Amino acid sequence: MGRVVVVGSVNVDQVAQVERHPKPGETVLALRHDRLAGGKGANQAVAAASAGAEVLMVGCVGDDDPGRAYAARLAARGVDVTHLSVSPGEPTGAAYIVVDDQRENTIVVVPGANAAIEAGWPDRFPDLHPDDVVVLQLEIPLGAVRWAAERAHQAGARVVLNIAPYADLPTSLLDLADPVVANEHEALLLADSGATASSLLVTMGRNGAVWDGEVVPAVQLTPDQVQDTTGAGDAFVGALAAALARGAGRIEALEAAAAAGAEAVRHTGAQPDGRLDRLPPPPAAGQGEPD
Numbered sequence: 001m002g003r004v005v006v007v008g009s010v011n012v013d014q015v016a017q018v019e020r021h022p023k024p025g026e027t028v029l030a031l032r033h034d035r036l037a038g039g040k041g042a043n044q045a046v047a048a049a050s051a052g053a054e055v056l057m058v059g060c061v062g063d064d065d066p067g068r069a070y071a072a073r074l075a076a077r078g079v080d081v082t083h084l085s086v087s088p089g090e091p092t093g094a095a096y097i098v099v100d101d102q103r104e105n106t107i108v109v110v111p112g113a114n115a116a117i118e119a120g121w122p123d124r125f126p127d128l129h130p131d132d133v134v135v136l137q138l139e140i141p142l143g144a145v146r147w148a149a150e151r152a153h154q155a156g157a158r159v160v161l162n163i164a165p166y167a168d169l170p171t172s173l174l175d176l177a178d179p180v181v182a183n184e185h186e187a188l189l190l191a192d193s194g195a196t197a198s199s200l201l202v203t204m205g206r207n208g209a210v211w212d213g214e215v216v217p218a219v220q221l222t223p224d225q226v227q228d229t230t231g232a233g234d235a236f237v238g239a240l241a242a243a244l245a246r247g248a249g250r251i252e253a254l255e256a257a258a259a260a261g262a263e264a265v266r267h268t269g270a271q272p273d274g275r276l277d278r279l280p281p282p283p284a285a286g287q288g289e290p291d
């Protein structure tokens with residue numbers, strides 16, 4: 001059974017709920033505000049741990065109260081934070097999220113300490129094994145993404161590369177991943193870029209997901225079951241990585257990922273029990289506990 005090694009972002013999500021999104025130049029009043037755990041990397045790490053994987057988080061937080069609270073939270077969710085660094089010069093990353101009545105969101109990310117993750121971090125990077133799954137997204141410097149992907153590839157570990165938020169990447173980097181994970185919007189941008197991925201998994205919301213021609217349907221939910229779609233893609237990726245790390249085949253991994261993505265929209269915020277001012281309850285028996 002391999003480990004899931006997530007190299008990525010840790011953000012404090014400042015979430016405002018509004019009736020409708022403001023137009024440019026307009027101000028609206030929020031109905032509610034929450035300060036929640038987020039960041040695509042950390043969301044994926046928590047999802048992988050919830051799916052039962054042994055998970056290491058490689059990332060960077062600021063030397064501040066949110067960073068300390070977040071590290072404690074990850075540890076309480078069963079994520080190994082030995083390789084989570086502290087950057088004295090930058091605040092912990094933040095994301096400003098606005099969610100409207102229709103459950104549509106907009107997100108602005110302020111990278112903060114996430115931008116301090118550097119390529120060539122040998123002393124802060126764990127030794128990798130061939131059965132590990134290294135999970136990457138694009139909220140950290142692209143040089144660090146490439147470095148981590150190459151290092152994983154050299155170790156014989158599998159790379160799962162989530163191209164979110166979208167950035168153009170060269171085919172030489174995309175080809176290190178199995179799979180590249182994109183939503184429909186990102187997949188279109190990838191196609192427009194002219195680059196290709198030798199292994200491509202596209203998530204299609206209510207229409208399921210397809211991995212190089214192998215399709216799984218989405219879990220269908222009624223509108224009133226959908227609370228907040230923030231982080232659903234991250235839950236999908238985390239559960240996918242956990243399944244691949246335990247040796248699941250493509251269809252089994254896709255089904256586990258689809259179930260986790262559907263579950264994630266049923267709670268507010270990117271992670272279950274995401275409030276940063278209190279530690280989450282311990283994982284339920286059999287979840288997130290190493291064998």
Ligand code: RIB
Binds near residue numbers: 038107
């Ligand atoms: O994918 C959702 C995440 O994107 C949020 O948690 C936010 O932090 C941004 O990184």
